[in-house]
Amino acid sequence: MNGRQTPGFVSFVGSGPGDPELLTLKAVARLKAADAVLFDDLSAGPILAHARAEADLVAVGKRAGRPSPKQDHVSRLLVDYARTGARVVRLKSGDPALFGRLEEEMDALRAAGIGYEVVPGVTSATAAAAAALIPLTRRLSARRVQFVTGHDVAGALPADLNLPALADPLATTVVFMPKRTFPVLAARLMEHGLPADTPALLAENVSRPEQRLARGTLGGLARDLAGDPGHAPALILYGPLAGEGSPGAAFPV
Amino acid sequence: MNGRQTPGFVSFVGSGPGDPELLTLKAVARLKAADAVLFDDLSAGPILAHARAEADLVAVGKRAGRPSPKQDHVSRLLVDYARTGARVVRLKSGDPALFGRLEEEMDALRAAGIGYEVVPGVTSATAAAAAALIPLTRRLSARRVQFVTGHDVAGALPADLNLPALADPLATTVVFMPKRTFPVLAARLMEHGLPADTPALLAENVSRPEQRLARGTLGGLARDLAGDPGHAPALILYGPLAGEGSPGAAFPV
Numbered sequence: 001m002n003g004r005q006t007p008g009f010v011s012f013v014g015s016g017p018g019d020p021e022l023l024t025l026k027a028v029a030r031l032k033a034a035d036a037v038l039f040d041d042l043s044a045g046p047i048l049a050h051a052r053a054e055a056d057l058v059a060v061g062k063r064a065g066r067p068s069p070k071q072d073h074v075s076r077l078l079v080d081y082a083r084t085g086a087r088v089v090r091l092k093s094g095d096p097a098l099f100g101r102l103e104e105e106m107d108a109l110r111a112a113g114i115g116y117e118v119v120p121g122v123t124s125a126t127a128a129a130a131a132a133l134i135p136l137t138r139r140l141s142a143r144r145v146q147f148v149t150g151h152d153v154a155g156a157l158p159a160d161l162n163l164p165a166l167a168d169p170l171a172t173t174v175v176f177m178p179k180r181t182f183p184v185l186a187a188r189l190m191e192h193g194l195p196a197d198t199p200a201l202l203a204e205n206v207s208r209p210e211q212r213l214a215r216g217t218l219g220g221l222a223r224d225l226a227g228d229p230g231h232a233p234a235l236i237l238y239g240p241l242a243g244e245g246s247p248g249a250a251f252p253v
Numbered sequence: 254m255n256g257r258q259t260p261g262f263v264s265f266v267g268s269g270p271g272d273p274e275l276l277t278l279k280a281v282a283r284l285k286a287a288d289a290v291l292f293d294d295l296s297a298g299p300i301l302a303h304a305r306a307e308a309d310l311v312a313v314g315k316r317a318g319r320p321s322p323k324q325d326h327v328s329r330l331l332v333d334y335a336r337t338g339a340r341v342v343r344l345k346s347g348d349p350a351l352f353g354r355l356e357e358e359m360d361a362l363r364a365a366g367i368g369y370e371v372v373p374g375v376t377s378a379t380a381a382a383a384a385a386l387i388p389l390t391r392r393l394s395a396r397r398v399q400f401v402t403g404h405d406v407a408g409a410l411p412a413d414l415n416l417p418a419l420a421d422p423l424a425t426t427v428v429f430m431p432k433r434t435f436p437v438l439a440a441r442l443m444e445h446g447l448p449a450d451t452p453a454l455l456a457e458n459v460s461r462p463e464q465r466l467a468r469g470t471l472g473g474l475a476r477d478l479a480g481d482p483g484h485a486p487a488l489i490l491y492g493p494l495a496g497e498g499s500p501g502a503a504f505p506v
Contacts (some may be wrong), residue, residue, distance in 0.1 A: 009505050014379075021279035024375060029274065030504075087505070095375070097382035097389040098398065106386065117504055118383035122277060122348070122373045126267075129350035130371035133359065136350040137400070143411055144418065145351065146399040147390070158396055165397065165418035251283075251370055252262050252340070 008082030010109055012102060014095040014121020015039075019207035020046040022122045030119060035086035038077060041093050043208075051089075056081075071101070075108035082114040095123040099149055099176050123147075125174040128203035128235050132213055133245035136172045141240045144171040150178035150185060150236075157181040157188075167192035172239035178225075182236060186222035194218060199243025203235045215243055261335030263362055265355060267348040267374020268292075272460035273299040275375045283372060288339035291330060294346050296461075304342075309334075324354070328361035335367040348376040352402055352429050376400075378427040381456035381488050385466055386498035389425045394493045397424040403431035403438060403489075410434040410441075420445035425492035431478075435489060439475035447471060452496025456488045468496055 011030045016022035031037065031050035039048065040061025048057055060074045081088045092100040096118050109116045125147055129136045136145045148166065152158040166173055167189045175182065190196055196219030204212045216224070218238050264283045269275035284290065284303035292301065293314025301310055313327050334341045345353040349371050362369045378400055382389045389398045401419065405411040419426055420442045428435065443449055449472030457465045469477070471491050 006505055011504065014375075014383075016277070017373075019279070021282065022277050022373065024269070024275050024277055025281070026272070026274035028278070095379040095383075097379045097387070099390050100388060101392075102388045103391055115503075115505075116386075118386060120270075120275065120375045120379045120383040122267075122375055123379060126348040126350045126373045126376065130267075130348075130373040133369075133371060134350070135353060135355045137352050137402070138356055139354070139406065140413070143413065144399055144401045144415060146397055146418075146424075148397045149390070153392065160393070160396065160423065162397060162418065162421050162424065165399075165415065165421060165424070168415050168418060170413065171399075171415065171418070250368075251264065252259055252368075 006085055008084060008086050008088065008114055010078055010082055010088045010090055010114060010116040011119055012090045012092060012096045012100075012105070012116065013119040015044060015047050015091045015093055016122040017094060017124035017127035017207040018043065018205065022127065022207055023047060023050070024119065024121065026119050027121065030089050033087055034089040036081045037089045037091060038074065039091040041091075044091060047091070071104045072108075075105050078105055079108055079112045079114060082109070083112070092121070093124075095121045098123050098125070098147060124203075124206045124235055125176070125237075128174070128201070128206045128213075128237060131203065131206055131211060132201055134201075134241050136174070136241065138241060142170060142172045144168070145174070146171055147174045147176060150175045150181045155179065155181075157184045161185075161188075163188055163192045167194040169194060169198065169240065172237060172241055175236045175238075177234070178236045180225070183222040183226040186218050189218065198238050199240065200236060200238040201242040203237065206234060259338055261337060261339050261341065261367055263331055263335055263341045263343055263367060263369040264372055265343045265345060265349045265353075265358070265369065266372040268297060268300050268344045268346055269375040270347060270377035270380035270460040271296065271458065272380075275380065275460055276300060276303070277372065277374060279372050280374065283342050286340055287342040289334045290342045290344060291327065292344040294344075297344060300344070324357045325361075328358050331358055332361055332365045332367060335362070336365070345374070346377075348374045351376050351378070351400060377456075377459045377488055378429070378490075381427070381454070381459045381466075381490060384456065384459055384464060385454055387454075387494050389427070389490075389494065391494060395423060395425045397421070398427070399424055400427045400429060403428045403434045408432065408434075410437045414438075414441075416441055416445045420447040422447060422451065422493065425490060425494055428489045428491075430487070431489045433478070436475040436479040439471050442471065451491050452493065453489060453491040454495040456490065459487060
């Protein structure tokens with residue numbers, strides 16, 4: 001905390017898919033100005049290195065090796081820091097607007113009369129496409145792209161998915177956090193007419209050194225994941241474009 | 254062009270929604286290393302300022318005030334530059350995977366045996382959400398988000414839109430480049446059951462100094478745009494979350 005006499009302020013900052021080079025200049029500027037940084041992801045080390053040595057770095061996520069703190073605990077921390085006059089960065093992986101569960105934290109700040117902003121970031125969905133050298137949209141073959149989560153808070157396939165929309169063969173679909181539910185989702189999509197041989201791409205640790213891309217089909221990936229329940233892929237893309245691209249070339253240094 | 258003896262290389266680089274601060278560190282690094290930068294958008298000045306003074310800056314887009322160059326002309330330029338050994342940046346606004354028409358240019362490079370990569374960027378869809386202080390997804394009320402274009406190459410509403418998917422009241426939909434087709438699209442969505450009072454947000458010049466956000470409803474925006482055919486909004490968001498948020502607060506400087 002600091003003794004600043006100005007009102008506190010919270011910046012929700014998208015940190016991108018993981019590669020520290022995919023931070024925006026604005027994200028770096030907010031980190032450099034921060035008195036406190038609240039973050040979820042313990043792998044954020046090189047990103048947190050942009051913060052000043054005096055800044056408080058507070059791990060609040062599941063991956064901190066503890067049970068996930070209650071959401072209202074995070075909101076309370078944000079309010080408490082801001083009330084000391086601190087400039088607070090709330091880091092969110094990818095882009096904060098996509099599956100970032102911003103609303104509870106924003107609501108708490110609004111109720112407390114604390115100013116906030118959102119700094120958008122590179123979503124792992126487009127970073128996965130970049131890594132695979134595929135577009136997510138294409139005239140005629142994929143005019144629509146859609147993003148969904150693969151699980152609800154209990155870890156199950158959400159009951160209210162729009163399956164006809166998700167089974168559209170002329171869209172690119174990106175499933176965030178498909179976890180163990182993908183075999184069930186794939187079965188439902190096939191029941192709704194999406195062919196088992198629809199191209200699919202599994203993308204783990206997108207943009208990080210341990211990135212892994214695996215190309216296959218909807219049916220094939222579902223089988224592979226059913227037989228490997230410990231597997232926790234970050235994203236699955238499926239649709240007509242998911243099978244394209246190539247291993248790519250490295251930027252010459 | 255340069256006399257480099259190494260093979261040329263092309264980086265497709267997402268330049269983000271317009272604010273130069275929303276460039277990624279990687280985009281800046283690629284611009285600094287570039288021998289040539291091919292860009293579409295003449296408003297990219299502050300972004301192009303990262304390139305070296307000796308780099309060739311080549312405007313190839315519609316907004317250069319001329320008729321749009323044929324796509325194969327752009328592809329040929331990319332190949333020609335790369336064959337001189339140049340490091341080429343092909344700037345694409347937003348993220349290259351979303352409505353960036355990458356495929357023709359990638360195909361030409363692949364055919365010519367030239368290496369390339371894609372550097373993802375911040376899409377204007379999430380930047381618009383950030384500016385409006387809304388999330389694009391929320392448990393229960395908007396589990397799915399979808400992006401579509403509002404016009405085909407002829408400027409008309411695409412004939413192959415999945416209207417039931419786009420009329421889903423439990424999704425957030427972002428229409429890119431809705432141009433003059435939005436009144437027609439809105440009418441089709443209402444025929445498919447989406448209520449006229451569905452919240453909608455028009456976002457122009459997202460993240461730029463001349464940014465304008467206008468909140469309304471699907472029916473209201475359609476009426477406004479029908480009466481103002483010269484209007485060229487950049488994005489329209491609609492769905493349960495589009496009416497939320499607030500004017501926001503400025504980062505204290």
